[in-house]
Amino acid sequence: MSIDPENPPPRFISPSPESEFYWRSGADGKLRIQRCGGCRRWIHPAGPVCPYCHSRDLAPEPVAGTGTIATFTVNRKEWIPGFEPPYVFALVELDEDPTIRISTNIVGCEIDEVAIDLRVEVEFEHNGDWFVPLFHPMVHATGDD
Numbered sequence: 001m002s003i004d005p006e007n008p009p010p011r012f013i014s015p016s017p018e019s020e021f022y023w024r025s026g027a028d029g030k031l032r033i034q035r036c037g038g039c040r041r042w043i044h045p046a047g048p049v050c051p052y053c054h055s056r057d058l059a060p061e062p063v064a065g066t067g068t069i070a071t072f073t074v075n076r077k078e079w080i081p082g083f084e085p086p087y088v089f090a091l092v093e094l095d096e097d098p099t100i101r102i103s104t105n106i107v108g109c110e111i112d113e114v115a116i117d118l119r120v121e122v123e124f125e126h127n128g129d130w131f132v133p134l135f136h137p138m139v140h141a142t143g144d145d
C-alpha cells in the first residue's frame with residue numbers, strides 16, 4: 001500500500017514501508033505485530049530484517065491486543081497539535097511478549113486511574129484509512145454489567 005496524499009496519516013504517525021501495516025491493521029479490529037518466520041520472535045517497531053536472526057522472512061501477525069502498562073507520562077501541555085491535554089503517553093507491554101513495548105495513548109478513563117501494571121486492551125482511533133492503536137483499561141468481568 002502507498003500513502004495517499006489526500007488522506008495523510010493523523011497525529012504523530014510516520015509510517016515506514018515496513019510499519020505501515022501497523023497503522024492499517026485496525027480495519028478489521030485486530031492489532032498486528034511483525035513476526036519473524038525464522039525465529040518466531042515478535043518485532044516492534046517493524047523493520048526490514050529480524051534483529052535476532054537476520055531473517056527477512058517477516059510478516060504481520062494478529063495479537064490479542066492486551067497488555068500491561070510498563071510506564072507512562074501525563075502531558076498537561078499541548079506539545080503536539082491535535083492532542084487535547086491532559087493526555088497519557090504510555091508504553092504497553094504486550095501479553096504475547098513483554099519485551100514488545102507499544103508507545104501509545106491511554107484513553108477511556110480518568111488520568112488518575114492510569115497506573116503502572118494496569119491491564120489494558122487495544123482500541124482503534126479511525127481516521128480515514130488509518131487506525132491508530134490506543135489502549136483503554138481492561139473491563140473486569142464482574143457480571144454486573
Ligand SMILES: [Zn+2]
Pocket residue numbers: 036037038039040041050051052053054055
Ligand atoms: Zn528472526
